[in-house]
Amino acid sequence: MASVTLRAVKKSYGKNAVVHGVDLDIPAGTFVVILGPSGCGKSTLLRMIAGLEEITAGEVAIGGRIVNRLEPRRRGCAMVFQNYALYPHMTVAENIGYALKVAGLSQAERRARVEKVAESLGLAPFLDRKPAALSGGQRQRVAMGRAMIREPSVFLFDEPLSNLDARLRVQMRAEIRRLHQRLGATSIFVTHDQVEAMTLADLLVVMNEGRIEQAGSPAELYAKPISRFVASFVGAPPMNLMDGRIAANGEFLYDEPRRLALPAGLPLAAGTLLTVGIRPEAVTIVAPGAPGSIRATVDVVEELGAGRVVHLELAGQPFAVATAGAVTVRPGEAVGLVLPAETLHVFENGSGKRLDITARPAEPAALSA
Amino acid sequence: MVERTPIFNALCQIVLLLGLAMALLPFAIVIIAATHDLRTVNIVPLPLTPGSHFLDNIAEAWVRADLGRKLFNSVVFAGCVAAGKVILSAMAAFAIVYFRFPGRAAIFWAIFITLMLPLEVRIVPTYSVAANALQPFQAIFDVVGLTGLVERLTGYRIALEWPLLNSYPGLILPLVATATGTFLYRQFYLTIPEELAEAAKMDGSGPLRFFLDMLLPLSRPNMIALFTIMFVWAWNQYLWPLLVTTDPNFGIAVTELKTLIPSEFGLPDWNVAMAGTLLIMLPPLVLVILMQRWFVRGLIASEK
Known part of the structure; x- marks a missing residue:
């Protein structure tokens, strides 16, 4: 569990500015959803927190420590990718346990922790399968297991549900929320789906064209949208x-x-x-x-x-x-x-x-x- | 367009069978000729049935061309060239695809352009470098005046020398660099989703770890395909081994085959020559048969 603080964070590719100075305080243990249309810079922001994109200007702090110059692995974040990015040549157990293998844990310890995580996600029967032999929902769970096993202080989700069919999406949504309640880790979830955003968020952040349009509780954003954009984006229909x-x-x-x-x-x-x-x-x-x-x-x-x-x-x-x-x-x-x-x-x-x-x-x- | 009529199917079969017959005919002649004695093999036309002297001819060819030694050299040579090409191209493509450094595109195109400069074109400079592998450095020192300076100061004249003629490194090293392999590997790496590298990064793996844990296992079919092609290619090399090995101890099987071919006024023992040919073409054939399954997969499909 750690707080995440963004101070005037900017990102530009050459002359093309994508994120124009974002300020955001995320208290430890909060489930934050960043909502916005495609191309609004929400994924870029997430990737800057993860350390996968360089921060052009501004500061990102995790747990009070500025992480701008830290490698992804030293930031204490784990990420679930939109297309899961499972290692296709490894079994489910190897996929989940890879971070521990890199960290140099012993085989026995790895096995024990992988089994614990797999158990909690209902993946225990599939540990020896390759990702290709899994259904979409199972792959999604493996991706979450891979993030969970490192016991990170911050979970990052990059549109993790958008590749699932509608029913599974609702189911996984509830599961992610349940997971957050159990683990209590700070979570940052990026999506363009406002229903997902409303249902998951403690703190909902609406982004537009590289800026934060409004941040607040879902009920607040629904009741008092600060701009025409937020009004049209939050709420269905x-x-x-x-x-x-x-x-x-x-x-x-x-x-x-x-x-x-x-x-x-x-x-x-x-x-x-x-x-x-x-x-x-x-x-x-x-x-x-x-x-x-x-x-x-x-x-x-x-x-x-x-x-x-x-x-x-x-x-x-x-x-x-x-x-x-x-x-x-x-x-x-x-x-x-x-x-x-x-x-x-x-x-x-x-x-x-x-x-x-x-x-x-x-x-x-x-x-x- | 897919046509499915009996006549068209039959036509396809006939064309394929004709092609197969044309491809197999030389092999049949080699095999049949290798089984006859000196007298029968010179009958015109050649009998179509195999004779009974196969093992005699094989033994004769083995001894006369010193095939034990030569085949060993060939296996070392082709194996090292193929392995070297796979390793070098995997690493070169890794650098080009996954790292951003100044001159990346220029380096890639420089590698690519060497496709247009096969060994035959640059054989003279390559030989000269093989004669003294440190010669390019010597030349640089000479040009910048370092040689003269050191000589004036210390009285010693820098003379770098590392001759590679008549050695395994001399046979192998000049053939290891490969634009084709680098290109093949580059294309393969480009099909690997970027998220995989990012996921590995999040899991704490550094570049080397990513290369060993992800890219190498994922590229196994690729690696096998490249190794097979390059092994056969290296096995069939003639000009370079001929040029660089004057010592018969380092000769390879393919160049040695010429000692079995009857000279103009010698004994026309084509049976022995054919038996030798058969022995020499066996190793790449076995390799291709063993690797076939992987080989095809590596060339046509990417694993999902």
């Missing part, structure tokens, strides 16, 4: 976003002359361009023309068993509504939507930054359609 401007009376014009009341307390002048977002879960479907509702047309209804996602068209834009209850709407039908003002997220148009509400209105917002 993604947040609905509408562009528009502030009318003279302080209401939000999203599709003139249609308007929407905003929460009170926003310091906004008339004519300001804005993006307003609302979670699909926060919207309620009512009869068309009901007071306080806005009008939309049903496009597709997705049945999920436990709930439904209704995809609609609102002012020419796609708009999703997630509901747990039964819906009776049909494609092509007109419906009314209720968007409670206190659930709206308001973002600046240019920078995409969140505008915070200083006071919340007590009464439900009025709507005019």
Whole structure:
């Protein structure tokens, strides 16, 4: 168990900067998920912590010790790779025990530790098999076993679940979480899958274009996304976003002359361009023309068993509504939507930054359609 | 395109059988001729059935060409050349693929260009170096004036000498460097996923450990294929061994074969010559048969 601290960490390949100064404090024992679209620099960041990439500028400290100049093996990290990177010519036991062999442990000691790890991962019957004779999930476990056997202070996961099928992914996700609860080691997990990120993280870090966009608990990021980017990236189905401007009376014009009341307390002048977002879960479907509702047309209804996602068209834009209850709407039908003002997220148009509400209105917002 | 009609299949079989017959005919003649006595072997046309003098001819060829010694030399020579090529190319490709150092690309292309300079082209300078392996250093010292300086200061004239003629190193060393092998190994290393090297790094293994624990075992089919090809190639070398060994003690079997070939006015004992040929082509044949399975795998498929 060790804390990991990043101070103004930068990475560039020649003139091409990939990571632009990342600061992050990871307390010991935390499960951190770094979430971001491909090419945002999240894997590069992980590899810099591991020691597989040189750090162009800034400092990485593990357990209070700056490791910039240390070889990977001296950093106390173990890594699980996306494609597992198992040694194809070695058996499962040899794969798991290779680090110990390099470290010069005796055969008997190696065997004992490998068996213990294999036992905990359910790999005991496969110790003499080669990786080629294993299923995807088993290979994944071997890769984890190889990381566990060194009893590292930091686990690094580089999109380890993306090569598995959907069912196995859910299963392994739970297993990784369980493993973390048992071992308590600091874990850094990189993914582009927001469900994975939300379910695993103690601390969720969203990255975009080489910068940390927001870091916080998954609930925090869900409830108060700091920018338009985080809002659209965290949560499934993604947040609905509408562009528009502030009318003279302080209401939000999203599709003139249609308007929407905003929460009170926003310091906004008339004519300001804005993006307003609302979670699909926060919207309620009512009869068309009901007071306080806005009008939309049903496009597709997705049945999920436990709930439904209704995809609609609102002012020419796609708009999703997630509901747990039964819906009776049909494609092509007109419906009314209720968007409670206190659930709206308001973002600046240019920078995409969140505008915070200083006071919340007590009464439900009025709507005019 | 895959055609599957009986006529087409039959045609394919016939063409293959014809090719096989053409390839095997010389062997058949060698084997048949090696079994007859002096009189029968000179009958025109050669009888198509084997005779009964096979062992006599073999014994005669063995003694006359000193094949015991020569075959031993050949095995040492071809074995060392092939092993040297495998080791050198594995290491050279390792350096080129896994290390970033200035001039890496230039060095790779320099190696690659030697493909265009086979031994036959550079035989004179190579011979001159083999005559004195330290000659290039001597030349450098002479050119930069070190020789003159040392002579003036100490009265000694630097004369570096390490003759390699008529020795195993002289036979073997000039043939060990190989662009083909380096290239083959480079291509193989490039198919190994980068994560494997990174995983080994995370497991604490250094470059040497990675080379020994990962690359060598993974490249075993490759190694065997390269060794087999290079052994056969070295076994069949003629010009260089002929040039560099004037002492019969270091002669190799292939060049020695000429002592068995009847001279213009000598006894036309082709039966003995053929028996000798048979003996000399046996070792590479055995090697290829033994290594065949690995050999094919090493050339066509990469292990998953």
